[in-house]
Amino acid sequence: MTAILKSKQAAAATRLDAMSAPKSANWATPARAAALARVERMGLPSRRDEYWKFTRPDTLTQADAPHAAVFVHDEAPVFDSFDRLKIVFVDGVFDAAASDDLALESVEISRLADAADISWAGDIYGKLEERGQDPVERPLAALNTAFASDGVLIRVTKTPSKPVSLIYRHESDSSDATLHHVVKVEAGASLTLLENGPAAARFNKCLEARVADGAELHHVRAQGRDHERRAVTHMFVELGRESVFKSFTLTVNGRLTRNECIIEFTGDNATAHVAGAALGDGDFVHDDTVFITHDAVNCESRQVFKKVLRNGATGVFQGKILVKPDAQKTDGYQKSQSLLLDGDSQFLAKPELEIYADDVACSHGSTTGAIDEDALFYLRARGVPQDVATDLMTLAFLAEAVEEVEDAALADEITGRLEGWLVRHRD
Amino acid sequence: MLEIRDLRVKLEEEDKQILKGVNLTVEAGKVHAIMGPNGSGKSTLSYVLSGKEGYEVTGGSATLDGDDLLELEPEERAALGLFLAFQYPVEIPGVGNMTFLRTAVNAQRKARGEEEMSSTEFLKVIRAKAKELKIDAEMLKRPVNVGFSGGEKKRNEILQMAMLEPRMCVLDETDSGLDVDAMKLVADGVNALRNEGRGFLVITHYQRLLDHIKPDVVHIMADGRIVKSGGPELALEVENNGYADILAEVA
Ligand SMILES: Nc1ncnc2c1ncn2[C@@H]1O[C@H](COP(=O)(O)OP(=O)(O)OP(=O)(O)O)[C@@H](O)[C@H]1O
Ligand SMILES: [Mg+2]
Numbered sequence: 056m057t058a059i060l061k062s063k064q065a066a067a068a069t070r071l072d073a074m075s076a077p078k079s080a081n082w083a084t085p086a087r088a089a090a091l092a093r094v095e096r097m098g099l100p101s102r103r104d105e106y107w108k109f110t111r112p113d114t115l116t117q118a119d120a121p122h123a124a125v126f127v128h129d130e131a132p133v134f135d136s137f138d139r140l141k142i143v144f145v146d147g148v149f150d151a152a153a154s155d156d157l158a159l160e161s162v163e164i165s166r167l168a169d170a171a172d173i174s175w176a177g178d179i180y181g182k183l184e185e186r187g188q189d190p191v192e193r194p195l196a197a198l199n200t201a202f203a204s205d206g207v208l209i210r211v212t213k214t215p216s217k218p219v220s221l222i223y224r225h226e227s228d229s230s231d232a233t234l235h236h237v238v239k240v241e242a243g244a245s246l247t248l249l250e251n252g253p254a255a256a257r258f259n260k261c262l263e264a265r266v267a268d269g270a271e272l273h274h275v276r277a278q279g280r281d282h283e284r285r286a287v288t289h290m291f292v293e294l295g296r297e298s299v300f301k302s303f304t305l306t307v308n309g310r311l312t313r314n315e316c317i318i319e320f321t322g323d324n325a326t327a328h329v330a331g332a333a334l335g336d337g338d339f340v341h342d343d344t345v346f347i348t349h350d351a352v353n354c355e356s357r358q359v360f361k362k363v364l365r366n367g368a369t370g371v372f373q374g375k376i377l378v379k380p381d382a383q384k385t386d387g388y389q390k391s392q393s394l395l396l397d398g399d400s401q402f403l404a405k406p407e408l409e410i411y412a413d414d415v416a417c418s419h420g421s422t423t424g425a426i427d428e429d430a431l432f433y434l435r436a437r438g439v440p441q442d443v444a445t446d447l448m449t450l451a452f453l454a455e456a457v458e459e460v461e462d463a464a465l466a467d468e469i470t471g472r473l474e475g476w477l478v479r480h481r482d
Numbered sequence: 483m484l485e486i487r488d489l490r491v492k493l494e495e496e497d498k499q500i501l502k503g504v505n506l507t508v509e510a511g512k513v514h515a516i517m518g519p520n521g522s523g524k525s526t527l528s529y530v531l532s533g534k535e536g537y538e539v540t541g542g543s544a545t546l547d548g549d550d551l552l553e554l555e556p557e558e559r560a561a562l563g564l565f566l567a568f569q570y571p572v573e574i575p576g577v578g579n580m581t582f583l584r585t586a587v588n589a590q591r592k593a594r595g596e597e598e599m600s601s602t603e604f605l606k607v608i609r610a611k612a613k614e615l616k617i618d619a620e621m622l623k624r625p626v627n628v629g630f631s632g633g634e635k636k637r638n639e640i641l642q643m644a645m646l647e648p649r650m651c652v653l654d655e656t657d658s659g660l661d662v663d664a665m666k667l668v669a670d671g672v673n674a675l676r677n678e679g680r681g682f683l684v685i686t687h688y689q690r691l692l693d694h695i696k697p698d699v700v701h702i703m704a705d706g707r708i709v710k711s712g713g714p715e716l717a718l719e720v721e722n723n724g725y726a727d728i729l730a731e732v733a
Contacts, residue, residue: 428535433572433626434582436532437642438560438590447585451576451625 063098066116067194070099073118077204082172086181090200093185097194106191109371109403110313110342115195115287120231120257123283123310132222133251133277133305133472137464139220140164142207146225146255147232149205153222161213161244167206167235176208176237183263183291187317191346196289196315199261203235206261211238211270214245223252225281230255238264238272242295245271247462253279253309258286268295268322274302275465277472278312282338285311294354296322303460305469306333306341307476313342320347320354320382330359330459332473335368335400336480342371343391349382349412358389361456363449364400365480375407378415385410387417394452395425396445446477483681484508484531484650489542491523491530500526502706503542508650511678515692516685517720518703524685525569527703528654532566533559546650560586561593563649567639567656569685574626579638582626583608583645590646611644615671632659640671651675652683657691669694689721702728 071094079087100112114121142164143153149166157164165173167180181200187193209219221236232255240246244267254260266272278286286309292300306312318327333341347356362370372391393402404421426448434444453473460466484507491501500523508514516524530537531544533556544551551559574582588598599607612622615637627635636656643651653672657665672682672695684695692700692714700716701708704725709732710716719728 427572427574429572430574432534432556433568433574434577434586435556436534436560436566436568437582437586437646438557438593439582439586440557440589440593441555443585443589444557447577447582448574451574454576 059101059103060098063101064095066099066101067094067097070116070118071095074202077202078168080167080171082174082177083167083180086177087201089185090181090197093188093197094194094201097188097192097197099194106344106373109373109405110311110340114285114311115257115259115313120229120255121285122228123256123281123285124228125225126253126281128280130475134220134249134468137218137220137249137468139218139249141220141222143222143224144205144232144234144254146227146230147204147234147258150224159215159217159219161211162215162219162246163210164219165208167203167208173208175210175239179237179239179263179265180235183265183293184261184289186319187289187291187346193289193315195259195287196261196291199233199235199259199289203233203261206235206237208237209239209246209248211240211244211246218247218249220249220251223250223254223258223279225253225255225279225284228256231257233259235261236263238262240264240266240270240272242267243269245273247273247275250274250276251279253281253284254286256284258284258288260286260288261291262289263291264300265293266295266298266300269297270295271299273461274300275460275469276303277305277469278309280308282308282310284309287313289315290317292316292318292327294318294320294322294325294327296324298322298325300327301459301461302329303456303469304331305472306331307472308335308339309341310338311340313344315344316346318347318356320349320351320356323352323354325351325354327355328357328459330456331361332453332456332469333362333370334473334476335362335364335370337366337368339364339368340371341369343374345374346377347375347387348377348379349385349387350379351382353384354382355386356388358391359456359459360391361453362393362402363396363453364393364402365396367399369400370402372402372404372406372421374419375409376417376419378410378412378417380411382412383414385412385415385417387415389419391421392452393423394449395423442481446474449477450474483510483547484683485543485545487543489527489530489544490540491526491537492540494536494538499540500706501530504706504708506701506708508681508683510681512698513676513682513684513695514699514701515697515717516683516701516703517687517717519725522703523706524703525654528566528652528685531652532556532564557589558593560646561590565643565646565648565651567643567651567653569654569658571627571635571639573628575628577626579622579624579626580608583642586642587645608645612641614674615641615644615667617641633661633664636660636668637664640668644671644675647675649679650681650683652685654685655687657686657688665691666694689717692717704729
């Protein structure tokens with residue numbers, strides 16, 4: 056055993072000693088025990104791990120959540136004007152009074168904390184996470200499976216009339232929240248899942264989703280504006296035949312955000328698009344880490360990640376497309392770009408393709424650059440003030456990611472938030 | 483209207499003097515043309531007037547109706563009524579032509595303390611003007627200049643000029659890359675804007691444009707100076723004999 060692994064395991068042991076296991080429904084107990092064993096074996100992430108070479112994990116792994124002031128502002132929460140089923144967590148604790156009844160036609164909704172003995176989630180909880188540990192370990196996701204205090208279990212049998220919306224409020228400076236959601240979209244059904252809010256001083260969130268044959272899951276997320284919050288999130292998604300998964304994440308502010316997305320195609324002719332727009336000003340680290348495994352024929356995956364960085368902000372992208380030997384006709388596209396608004400900011404990217412099939416079309420491109428000075432002058436020569444011109448070009452840069460949001464009203468909502476941020480952050 | 487006095491300009495990054503004392507006055511209601519060999523400083527003059535970075539003014543002045551242009555930001559110069567039709571219009575991926583133009587029109591209006599144009603009114607006006615320039619609605623929806631042909635870009639410059647209604651228009655080789663019909667369209671666009679309150683400075687290499695846009699005065703620029711000025715016949719002389727005779731004469 057290497058010294059590094061030993062120290063990671065020691066760190067895990069110390070951390071686990073200080074944690075108490077949450078109350079668990081019987082059906083989840085074996086999965087939680089197995090996850091705990093995984094954490095003990097893998098240890099906690101260390102900055103010497105290849106997978107964490109760009110982003111320091113220490114504030115995510117240390118025993119206590121670093122203090123994070125609640126950010127008070129007068130902007131309406133994202134998705135406020137949308138008709139949706141609201142499920143509210145405050146610092147990771149379910150808020151029944153603020154939530155709607157967990158009832159929506161064709162959708163079974165229950166909570167991890169009190170689900171007595173539902174059978175369907177037992178097939179997924181901790182299972183997709185466990186699969187996602189290979190070939191790269193993700194100990195913080197296993198830690199989540201073992202210790203999640205709550206979460207939502209959503210099973211969709213037919214397409215409901217409105218989205219399910221998870222709202223994460225942050226009210227305590229020192230909250231440390233761990234939530235784990237399970238989503239199962241049955242054959243032919245479609246669900247739109249919204250998530251928004253800063254959640255907690257430190258947030259560890261895991262989402263496992265199984266999208267059955269011909270089913271669709273549309274996911275739009277806006278991570279809260281609190282400047283000091285930290286978050287590590289994992290999405291494990293398993294896609295059946297002819298299914299569709301589309302996910303978009305807006306991230307503005309936050310000291311540290313690590314969003315991992317692990318997708319596996321298990322049925323033919325399926326589609327997965329993951330996209331993100333991140334805006335950081337100052338002490339900001341935003342990390343998108345994506346791993347897509349093509350293990351079926353004629354599937355399309357598409358990644359579009361855009362980051363706007365200034366005043367020393369850091370953007371990270373690690374994206375991998377793995378095409379297994381039988382995954383012929385794979386169409387894999389990956390694009391990660393950053394716009395650096397000054398010389399202090401940085402973008403660190405590691406795009407990877409690993410292809411074992413011969414009849415595939417895969418491409419990736421990662422770029423980083425500044426505002427185009429000629430275009431800026433052109434706009435100004437027409438009378439557009441410099442700050443407005445810069446914002447126009449910044450929005451144009453981000454538009455390609457926002458376009459991945461299929462629903463026009465949701466896309467407009469996101470664009471509005473981007474505009475708002477840009478206006479607030481003018482010099 | 484536009485008064486340029488002994489304007490001297492060098493490159494900021496290099497020790498290279500490009501304009502070596504330019505004197506030029508464009509009166510309201512008049513069309514002045516500038517011709518001159520490649521590299522003589524015509525585009526540099528237009529850029530310095532509109533405020534592009536990278537140039538250092540080492541002497542002289544440029545004013546628009548008494549306002550010192552060289553002190554102002556590019557957007558302030560535009561709001562005062564200065565317009566440059568670029569020799570090489572810039573492509574701006576992701577920014578729609580319509581959004582761009584409406585932002586520009588309203589930013590200028592706002593800067594001048596005028597009421598902004600509503601989107602319905604803007605649409606009505608731009609549709610009419612685009613039609614005159616044979617720019618189809620599809621092109622207006624596309625990102626600024628992206629995928630436009632050379633001639634389409636030039637017509638788009640004239641459309642912008644028509645929408646912004648500047649007082650002083652500087653056109654840098656707006657005729658280059660245009661086919662005969664497009665040149666006629668562009669010239670008609672310019673002529674439609676001619677009135678006693680508006681001045682034009684038309685930079686061109688060819689007499690043909692000046693057949694359509696009749697200039698009042700023609701200047702010859704060489705090596706960073708205006709070396710000769712005269713009537714429209716000067717353009718004919720250049721067309722027939724090139725610059726050699728003129729340059730020899732002033733040397
Ligand atoms: N940014 C720059 N960097 C380097 N050289 C420059 C720059 N701008 C202008 N120059 C030089 O200054 C001189 C004048 O250029 P300018 O573009 O003004 O000429 P012009 O008269 O417009 O020529 P043309 O008829 O070819 O358009 C040229 O020698 C050109 O190479
Ligand atoms: Mg030129």
